[in-house]
Amino acid sequence: MPKRKYFSDLSKRQKIRRVIEQSLTQEHDNPISTGAELSFLENTIIGNDQPQSSSLNTILGNDQPESSFCENDTIDNDQPHLSHFESESCEVQTQAIPMEPETHVESSLKNKLKSWAQECHIPLIHLSKLLNILKPYHNDLPRDARTLLHTPRSTNVEEMGSGQYVHFGMKEALIKLFTSNMPMQEYVGLSVNIDGLPPFKSSNKALWPILISVSGCPTVSIVGVYYGSVKPDVNLFLTRFVEEFNVTHNTGVEFKNRMFFPYIKHIICDAPAKSYVLCVKGHTGYYSCTKCHIEGESRQGTMCFPGFQLRAPRRSDNEYRFVNLENDFQNALSPLRNLDDFNFIKHVPHDYMHLICLGLVKKIISLWFRGNLKYRINTAKATEISSQLELIAKYTPSEFARKPRSIASYKFWKATEFRQFLLFTGYAVLQNVIDPSVFENFKSLMICIKLFCNHEECYEDANEMAKYFVKTFSVIYGVHKMSHNVHGLLHLKDDVVEHGSLDNFSAFKFENFLYSLKSILRKSNQPLEQIYNREWEARESPPRTAIIEEGPKPNSLHTSGLLAPSTEQREIIQFSRAIIKGLKVNTKSPRERTFSLRNGDIVKIVNIIVEKNKRKVAYQKYCRSNVFESPCPSSAIGFFSLSNLKEDIFECEFHDIEFKYYLMPHKSIQDKFFAMRMSVQSNY
Helix, strand or coil, X not given: CCCCEEHHHCCHHHHHHHHHHHHHHHHHHCCCCCHXXXXXXXXXXXXXXXXXXXXHHHHHCCCCCCCCCCCCCEECCCCCCHHHHHHHHHHHHHCCCCCHHHHHHHHHHHHHHHHHHHHCCCCHHHHHHHHHHHCCCCCCCCCCHHHHHCCCCCCCCEEECCEEEEECCHHHHXXXXXXXXCCCCCEEEEEEEECCECCCCCCCCEEEEEXXXXXXXXXXEEEXXXXXXXXXXXXXXXXXXXXXXXXXXXXXXXECCEEEEEEEEEEECCHHHHHHHHCECCCCCXXXXXXXXXXXXXXXXXXXXXXXCCCCCECCHHHHCCCCHXXXXXXXXXXXXXXXXXXXXXXXXXXXXXHHHHHHHHHHHHHHHHCCCCCCCCHHHHHHHHHHHHHHHCCCCCCCCCCCCCHHHHHHCCHHXXXXXXXXXXXXXXXXXXXXXXXXXXXXXXXXHHHHXXXXXXXXXXXXXXXXXXXXXXXXXCHHHCCHHHHHHHHHHHHHHHHCCHHHHCCXXXXXXXXXXXXXXXXXXXXXXXXXXXXXXXXXXXXCCCCCCCEEXXXXXXXXXXXXXXXXXXXXXXXXXXXXCCEEEECCCCCCCEEEECCCCEXXXXXXXEECCEEEEEEEECEEEECCCCCCCHHHHCEEEEECCCCCCEEEEHHHEEEEEEEEECCXXXXXXXXXXXCCCCCC
């Protein structure tokens, strides 16, 4: 008889043979043995991790049977081939007792692991290690992260000029958008964004993605991405996008037994990207305006566009469709001319994120620090402004992505910070600090953009404010500072008349997506392959939708809130936090408790009450007044001065609440505040 070895001296393969043989032998004597037990034993051996106690199984919610072999058991070296036992083991597994609840748990765990790995950008090697740890306790899980995430086995990266390109497809991109936000109408307006993105600091190469989004929805999808050290040939880059769009536009896209027909509503780009895709002169050219025939002037080494009236003839759509190289405007014919039902004038608006926030506002602040002495702010004034911004940061609502920070660090501000400074905090911190003429010029820009963002009936007034800003800008800062962006402000009225509020066609959601696109790159090698894999992994996963539960938060129960006299004798439940119309309310935080009611009152919410089937808030009223009356009442843009909070407590129901307000303390008067209305539709 051959010499028999102890179990501890066996290799992994021999241990598996021993376990399977013993399990098959036991099945004849004990038919209750299941495939799940065999799989558990096999996985335990492969992982070299024997469970130490039942406590871990209890925590994970599993009661796995313990192995029935002893370490001192011996085994015969002459065993049949392993594949025979593996097939037998598979046959036993198919006869296992069905466990539907456990299968449901495994499926739920898979989805949670997928979502966690994608949201936290977990590297595949780390996810695989976690799966191997969980495998003995959750047999349904795969061992490899690529199996869990459905990572593609190959990528369709192709050469394009001096770089590379990967294409996802127009139809596939639309299906992703429809999965996240089911369109309500048959015809679906699309926003298209094309922009360059340097993914790595130590490289001169850039990504050029083609992005689309349903107008009015936050979800963004990729049609294709180019990667290289120079821009791709525009015809090679855009021709496939144009052809596939025309097919979907004319034949439609089927989704959940419905047909949808997309159309281009607007193409959103910054000035350099716009000149690239339209094949026209860049923003430093003499005839670079894409809306009119104004001729620029070169002054003090810069290109400027004097004048606050649009006296130059307007451009037409036909100018982009026929070659006319004599006008010093076109470089070539754009492939976008082949888009069906597309107009170069109407459907390529100015983007206010680049034109206003990163353009005008950043330029003005930089002039305050580095410009002429007559409007430059000194260190003491900069410190005063920064101190007030830091105080206001404590009152910044949670809807804002970023809190205000020192104005001295403006070079590092993001577009959302420039927008916040222009539309909310700037007036409060600049008043009585900077030169009055400079302040009035800034105020006119604030009013102009506020009206363009919120009030359709005030577009004419907003346009007059734009003209006033451009006129006074040239007087204060000089004609040579009237750049392409300053002139572009005069064309905003035409764009908002065509497309509505500025927020309807801004690049903010695309900028957020570009940031997330950059964050999924785990190494500098093969960025297109990484993007392709991550994108298809996301599409293979269940859609992640943010569920905002309206009403009081159960974990904010309390019994010590302020109540109206009529409420004290009634049976009620009190809360300190709630979600009302998608807005956060927190009675304990000055950031989340200033709202307006339908009757126009601006109030401080001091309690949240549930009585029977009614949900109410208890509040105190502010005395409100206009911050300014000229050139228009500040109430026209939802801007008020608040003081004298009343002690009386009142009640109203949730549906009586209308807007949330950004509360900003007055720097010189205690218990006095500025309050700026927040838009319900905007994500700040």
